[in-house]
Amino acid sequence: MTTHTGVRTALSDSTTMIGRSIRLSRRNTEMLIISVALPLLMMLLFVYVFGGAIDTGTAYINYVVPGIVLLCTGYGAASTAMAVADDMTTGMIDRLRTLPIRGSAVLTGHVTASVARNTVSTTIVVGVAIAMGFRPTATLADWLLAAGLLLLYVLALSWLAAGLGVVAKNVEAASALSFAMLFLPYLSSAFVPTHTMPSFLRAISDHQPITPVIETVRALLTDTPVGDNGWIALTWCLGLLAASFTLATTLFRRRTRG
Template sequence: MSDAPGVLTHAAVMTGRSLRISRRNVDAVITSMMLPIMLMLIFVYFFGGAIDTGAAYDSYVMYVVPGVLLLCAGFGASTTAVAVSEDMKGGIIDRFRSLDVGGTPVLAGHVVASTVRNLVSTTLVLGVAVLIGFRPAATPAGWAAVAAVLLAYITALSWISAAIGLLARTPEAAGGFTFFMSFLPYPSSAFVPVDSMPDWLHGFADHQPITPAIESLRGLLLNQPVGNTPWIALAWATGILVLAVGLSGVLFRVRTR
């Protein structure tokens, strides 16, 4: 069994490999960055005038940006599933195993690279949001909490995406996870208040993992009361992360027998 320093070294090497692969897949990187920006512009300029978000928000852009940040994180993290599936299908895993590189460093490399890409794309989305009128009022502590919630969700979603990549038999099947991750923010408070949705949808929208994250980001960025919502968001992210890491370990052993 490899010692911890060896695992960390292998993970760092695998992270560098995943980042170099990202540089060669420029179209995928651009898509993961541009799609959330395009959706934000569509909602703000096409639909924003028709959506009532209440007196607490000066304009729709102040309401929608936190949801777009989570959408960006989910969409970017979901591409990890395709990358992991391509590794499993291409036979490179057998070569890594012959070099005594275990499954944890390989998957961790994909997850860390995904996190780096997502932090860059999230920063870009936030910059565009400021250009079109978003004016955050977060305190330094609020910004730190925003970064913690985003980082927790990006990491958790990247790990669950890696597990999906191990479960899927083809990269095309793994790509279907991208649709799911892109859809999940819609039945939440990302784009419209939950109260405006049909009654039968309230239960799911209020109790799915994306809603507390969005409410936390919105409150923290606008310096509004958040109560215990950030802790609920971090609890969801932690639960997803623990489940995903355990599941990916089992699936990797099954796929590499």
């Protein structure tokens, strides 16, 4: 009975914080616009300005869309880090201590809101890409597999962002700490095939988590063989999720102890 009560309390606390985080996201229209507008601008730039000069063996827009989608999740995660940092430094956590609510539910709320934001922004990006000429040949099963992998990646990235927000001294520091999440897609196969890169850069691009995720999503959406990228991407995402969740919750407990 005690266990059931504890579970119900945890769910209730998390639901309350999820609702709060989603309301904050709706009010922060500037961040919502940026998290969607910047990936769209990048897609327009690469497709219409650089796309004609880049040979990928297929229509460039079909090649670049999966990379833009992951770039989009990076912007969404960066806003999560800043939102968590704001709560940690403006007294929000201290106020929660006076209420019958679990403080750690704050992180759950921010992560869930991040997933919701990324779902909306990804849908918009894919919709605009289709209007621009993106023609995926995926089956329903392929779409579901791609969506599942992207969801896992977004969860992992959002928990990592939450951890960065916990350790940041202020919102500006959280923005700086999350810069790697915005920059890493450029050192992947998001925009050009890795074999066109210098050998030292290719070694980085081929052995970082974003490249196999992009290659897997790209293969699923274009109905081409996934190969080893599928299990490599899944391993990266699960490992990053486990490590990020553990790191964020541990750091949160340490910082709010006392």
